[in-house]
Amino acid sequence: MRAARLHEYDEHLNVQLQLEDVPLPKITKPGDVIVRIGAAGLCRTDLHIIEGVWKDIQDPQRTLLPYILGHENAGWVEEVGPGVTSVKVGDPVICHPLRSCGVCLGCRRGEDMYCEHGSFPGLNCDGGFAEYMLTNERALIKLNPNVAPVDVAPLADAGITAYRVAKKAARKLNPGQYCVILGVGGLGHIALQSVRELCGARIIAIDRSEAARQLARNLGAHYVLDGSDTIVQEVKELTHGGAHVVIDFVGELGAEQVSWQMLRQGGTHFVVGYGGAVHVPTVHMIITEIAIEGSLVGNYVELVELMELNAEGRVKLHGQQYRLDQINQAIDDFKNRRIAGRAVIVP
Known part of the structure; x- marks a missing residue:
């Protein structure tokens, strides 16, 4: 063969x-x-x-x-x-x-x-x-x-990796709360649809590719951002304090470091993409009570x-x-x- x-x-x-x-x-x-x-x-x-x-x-x-x-x-x-x-x-x-x-x-x-x-x-x-x-x-x-x-x-x-983390996220999200999906590629576009089906959260899709951003719009993302250098501030302003959940499908090239910074107090950063390393000051984790959680296939x-x-x-x-x-x-x-x-x- x-x-x-x-x-x-x-x-x-x-x-x-x-x-x-x-x-x-x-x-x-x-x-x-x-x-x-x-x-x-x-x-x-x-x-x-x-x-x-x-x-x-x-x-x-x-x-x-x-x-x-x-x-x-x-x-x-x-x-x-x-x-x-x-x-x-x-x-x-x-x-x-x-x-x-x-x-x-x-x-x-x-x-x-x-x-x-x-x-x-x-x-x-x-x-x-x-x-x-x-x-x-x-x-x-x-x-x-x-x-x-x-x-x-x-x-x-890709599908069940995205679906598994979407299920985890949906358990933490109530209608009207904010879920950031970072990276609308092969996994992210499945997660976007899955979160949409599983809960009533507002979905913020972030990607530097215009084609990916257009796909996110077509799939029903409530907000679509381009991942500029001011992305943390943009998300905090849009969500009035930070997202309740951030799902990171990149996990490297700096994305893993901005993801947790987008969270509001008590929020959860789900790590799906890999290749980098997450560095969070312990005092920040204590004061904000954020959680960082990995998600497998x-x-x-x-x-x-x-x-x-x-x-x-x-x-x-x-x-x-x-x-x-x-x-x-x-x-x-x-x-x-x-x-x-x-x-x-x-x-």
Whole structure:
């Protein structure tokens, strides 16, 4: 099969994925499933993987290379192991990003991403920038008949990451309160729609890209700002003292430092994007009682919930399609902010 593989890490993103012929994945366990990839999302985590940000966590001995990236995947069931009962060959499916074990405490609590024995296609094993991918039955959700894999693949990670933090934010927001969404890209535009659906907060969208700002307007943001150097003061004036919640989808390049400064007393800064470091004076945290909280990828049930909202047309993915042989062009467009929404790779 054809696949795009990473052969070396490069912090400057000057390397390219190599399009190669590689062996087809094989069923080795009763619960294994091979999915014919219909689409795979390109994520900022893929860029961070190429940069080597994850190499000491996922691959300290460099034993993975070369391997196939791609952790936002949807397609059709191609082959199933002898123990699989919930899906059959030909079923359209979306893949939760983690192949979880189902028996550890994390799994039994319903938090798939806490699985002690899981594997993560595209991160620590071969992923979906290919024609076929190996996963397991526990990761699969059958798609609604009117939903195509190409229209939802990035929801498998970007979508549930955004939806999970939107649920957390909605629990803290009452109608009329203010929620800042910093970064209206592949995750932010999903979070904006999710917050809108889950609560009655006023949404302030911030992005330096005019295309992203226009997308935010189209999706129903109450206020749209350009992220200038005076953004903290703008938000405080607009909200009469500061936002109740700030969701930071950038997490680097200084965004992580302005996010908590936009909060009013008792507010919460949710960190989703990463790459930087948050530095807050402890006296400020005490006086203002702000909270800083990380948010991981959503669990299986949250992906089910998000797919229901998508099937009803209440949360939609905005994407730009690329062929598999255009993967490096997609990476370059992503790196240089030429994509509004999400890049989707279609084998």
